[in-house]
Amino acid sequence: MKFLVSKVEDWSLVAKHVVSLLTPSTMILLSGPLGAGKTIFVQALAKELGSKKIPKSPSFALVRTYKLQNTKQIDRLVHVDAYRLESEREALALGLDELVEPGSVLAVEWPEKLGNWLQPLRNPRIEMHITVDPRHETRHVRIR
Numbered sequence: 001m002k003f004l005v006s007k008v009e010d011w012s013l014v015a016k017h018v019v020s021l022l023t024p025s026t027m028i029l030l031s032g033p034l035g036a037g038k039t040i041f042v043q044a045l046a047k048e049l050g051s052k053k054i055p056k057s058p059s060f061a062l063v064r065t066y067k068l069q070n071t072k073q074i075d076r077l078v079h080v081d082a083y084r085l086e087s088e089r090e091a092l093a094l095g096l097d098e099l100v101e102p103g104s105v106l107a108v109e110w111p112e113k114l115g116n117w118l119q120p121l122r123n124p125r126i127e128m129h130i131t132v133d134p135r136h137e138t139r140h141v142r143i144r
Contacts, residue, residue: 005139008040014141015044018126024073024102025123029111032130037139038109041128042079045107055079063094076104088115 003014030038039057046055050069066077078099091114100106100123131140
């Protein structure tokens, strides 16, 4: 599925589509350049899932967790920003494998920084790749 995002409000349409695909313990893998809108997407996703808090970029904390109120048997959104990780070993030290549990959804910015950590996990995955068209100030979002 592809989306064209030309204003902040468009992220809610992308989030609604992703929510329709979610099951408990799904991992959402968000890739794209700095400033592409990964965190803005997570904010729209949290809102669609019933979070009372607006997610902030976890760049320095690396992991932030939000309680959810929805009807999809998902009660927690775990937001990970792996941008600052320098090795797969650092990902293991965060205990991310313990965060991917029934009732949770894991949204990971910069999943490529996690190396092979994701390979053995059998959780459902939604891969999102965002590209930026600076000429038209738009984002192209590809979901698979």
